[in-house]
Amino acid sequence: MAAASLKIVHNTYRDSVTLMQISAKIAALAGVQQASVVMATEGNLALLREAGLLDGEVAASPSDLLVVLRAENDAAAKAALEETERVLAGGNGGSPRSGPKEIAPRSLQMGLTAQPEANFALISTPGEYAAAEALKALRLGLHVMLFSDNVALEDEVLLKREAGARGLLLMGPDCGTAIVGGVPLGFANAVRRGPIGVIGASGTGLQQVTSLIDQAGLGVSHAFGTGGRDLKAEVGGATMLRALDELAADEATRVIVLVSKPPARAVADKVLARARASGKPVIACFLGADPAQVEGGGVLAAATLEDAAAMALAAARGESYAGSERRLPDYDVSRFAAQQRYVRGLYSGGTFCYEASLLLAQALEGVHSNTPVGKAVELDDVWRSQGHTLVDLGDDEFTRGRPHPMIDHRLRNERMLREAADAEVAVILLDVVLGYGAHPDPAAEMLPAIRAARDAAAGRDLAFVGFVCGTERDPQGLAHQVAALREAGVILAASNAQAARTAAAIANRHAAARQH
Numbered sequence: 250m251a252a253a254s255l256k257i258v259h260n261t262y263r264d265s266v267t268l269m270q271i272s273a274k275i276a277a278l279a280g281v282q283q284a285s286v287v288m289a290t291e292g293n294l295a296l297l298r299e300a301g302l303l304d305g306e307v308a309a310s311p312s313d314l315l316v317v318l319r320a321e322n323d324a325a326a327k328a329a330l331e332e333t334e335r336v337l338a339g340g341n342g343g344s345p346r347s348g349p350k351e352i353a354p355r356s357l358q359m360g361l362t363a364q365p366e367a368n369f370a371l372i373s374t375p376g377e378y379a380a381a382e383a384l385k386a387l388r389l390g391l392h393v394m395l396f397s398d399n400v401a402l403e404d405e406v407l408l409k410r411e412a413g414a415r416g417l418l419l420m421g422p423d424c425g426t427a428i429v430g431g432v433p434l435g436f437a438n439a440v441r442r443g444p445i446g447v448i449g450a451s452g453t454g455l456q457q458v459t460s461l462i463d464q465a466g467l468g469v470s471h472a473f474g475t476g477g478r479d480l481k482a483e484v485g486g487a488t489m490l491r492a493l494d495e496l497a498a499d500e501a502t503r504v505i506v507l508v509s510k511p512p513a514r515a516v517a518d519k520v521l522a523r524a525r526a527s528g529k530p531v532i533a534c535f536l537g538a539d540p541a542q543v544e545g546g547g548v549l550a551a552a553t554l555e556d557a558a559a560m561a562l563a564a565a566r567g568e569s570y571a572g573s574e575r576r577l578p579d580y581d582v583s584r585f586a587a588q589q590r591y592v593r594g595l596y597s598g599g600t601f602c603y604e605a606s607l608l609l610a611q612a613l614e615g616v617h618s619n620t621p622v623g624k625a626v627e628l629d630d631v632w633r634s635q636g637h638t639l640v641d642l643g644d645d646e647f648t649r650g651r652p653h654p655m656i657d658h659r660l661r662n663e664r665m666l667r668e669a670a671d672a673e674v675a676v677i678l679l680d681v682v683l684g685y686g687a688h689p690d691p692a693a694e695m696l697p698a699i700r701a702a703r704d705a706a707a708g709r710d711l712a713f714v715g716f717v718c719g720t721e722r723d724p725q726g727l728a729h730q731v732a733a734l735r736e737a738g739v740i741l742a743a744s745n746a747q748a749a750r751t752a753a754a755i756a757n758r759h760a761a762a763r764q765h
Contacts, residue, residue: 254330265373285315288311368391383408383421443470447471454508471499509534524547524548605745628640
C-alpha cells in the first residue's frame with residue numbers, strides 16, 4: 250500500500266536547481282513513486298496540492314524546506330526521508346570538520362561585504378521574493394541573473410527600468426542559461442571562449458547555438474539570457490537592447506547572434522534598429538518569423554538554431570554563408586508495419602519542441618503539440634498523443650510536483666513506453682541536453698527505457714531519432730553520450746533541426762512506400 254510522507258526542515262534554504270536535483274535523486278530510490286523537495290512557499294504548496302502530493306494545511310513558513318514523497322510502503326518512505334536528511338546535511342558520510350566554521354552570508358549585503366570586488370548576483374529564490382532581492386542587488390550596483398520564475402510581469406518591468414537607469418544588465422526573470430566571461434550559469438554548457446556573442450530569450454536555444462559553435466572549433470565571448478517575456482510589448486526588449494549595447498562595445502565580440510520566438514512587432518523594430526547600429530554582423534534567429542521582416546542593414550535572418558550557429562561561424566571566419574549541407578541520416582522504412590505512420594516527439598527543452606513543431610508541421614499533415622506553432626495544432630489532452638505529436642515535457646502541466654525533465658527522465662521514459670505500445674507509431678523523437686544542472690548521465694537513464702520501448706512495440710520496428718546538445722567539456726562528455734546512444738540504435742542528427750527533418754523524412758518515405 251502506498252505510503253505518503255512529509256518532513257519540514259525549518260529555516261533551511263536551497264536554490265531551485267539544487268532542490269530539483271535532490272528531488273530527482275530521492276525519486277530514483279527503490280520503492281519511491283514520487284518525491285518533491287521544495288521551499289514551503291504558498292505557490293509551491295498549491296502546486297503540491299494540485300499534483301496530489303499534499304492534503305490539508307502544513308505548519309511551515311516560506312523559509313522552511315519541505316520534503317514530500319509517496320512510496321510503496323512505510324519502509325521505503327522511511328529510507329527515503331533518511332537519505333534526504335543525509336543529502337541536505339552534505340551527505341558524504343565523513344566526520345564533521347573540527348575548528349571554527351565560516352558563517353555563510355545571509356544577505357546580499359553580507360555577501361558583498363565578504364567579496365567587495367563582486368559586480369554580479371545570481372538570484373534563485375521562490376518567485377514571490379525574487380523581485381525584492383533583485384531590486385536590492387541592483388541598488389547595490391550589481392548586474393543580475395534572475396533565475397527565478399513566477400515573478401509578476403509588472404515587477405519585471407519595474408526591475409528592468411531600475412537596471413536601465415543604473416546602467417546595469419538584468420537577465421530574467423526565468424533566465425535559465427547564461428555564460429558570462431566564460432563562466433557557465435544555470436543550465437549552460439562548457440563552451441570555449443571566442444568571438445561570438447549570443448543573446449537569447451530561450452535557455453535551450455542559447456545552449457544549442459553555443460554548443461554548435463564550440464563543436465565547430467570556435468567559442469563565445471558572452472551568452473546573455475533575457476528571460477522569456479523580455480520581447481513582449483509590455484517589457485519592450487529591455488534586456489536584449491542592453492545586452493546588444495554590451496556586446497557592441499565589447500572588443501572581444503566580433504559577431505552577435507539573437508535567439509527568440511518572434512518578438513512583438515514594435516519590439517522587433519527597436520531590437521533590429523539597435524542591431525543594425527551595432528557596427529557588427531548580427532544574425533537574428535526569430536523562430537517562425539518572416540525573414541523579409543528581419544534582414545537588412547547588416548542583419549541576417551536564420552531560420553533555425555543550427556543555421557544561426559553556422560551563419561555566425563561563417564561571419565566570424567570572414568566567410569560568406571552559402572547554406573548548410575543537410576545530409577540526413579538514412580533509415581530502412583521497409584522494416585515498418587503498414588499501419589505505422591506517426592512521429593511522437595518527447596522533449597525536455599521547450600525551444601527544441603517549438604522549433605521541431607515548426608519544421609515538422611511544414612513537412613507533415615496533422616501535427617499536434619502542447620505548445621503549437623505554425624501549422625501545428627493544440628493537443629486535446631497533453632497526456633494523450635494524437636496523430637503526429639510533439640510534447641514539451643518541461644511545460645508547467647508536467648512539472649507540478651516534479652523536477653524538470655532535463656534532471657529527472659522518469660516522466661519521459663514512462664511516456665516513451667506508452668508511445669511505443671501504440672501500433673501506429675513509427676518514430677520516437679528525442680532531445681538529449683547536457684551541461685551543468687542537467688542529469689549527470691542522460692544516456693544511462695534513457696537506454697533501459699529505449700530497450701523496454703522496443704519490447705513494448707511487440708515485434709514492430711521503431712525508429713528512435715534524436716540529437717545531443719552539448720560539448721566535450723560538459724560534465725557528461727559529448728562523445729560518451731553519443732557513443733552510448735548510437736550503440737543502442739538511436740539515429741543521431743547533428744542538431745535539433747536535423748533530427749526533426751530526419752523524423753519527417755522517415756515518416757514521408759514510409760507513407761510513399763505504402764502507396765506503391
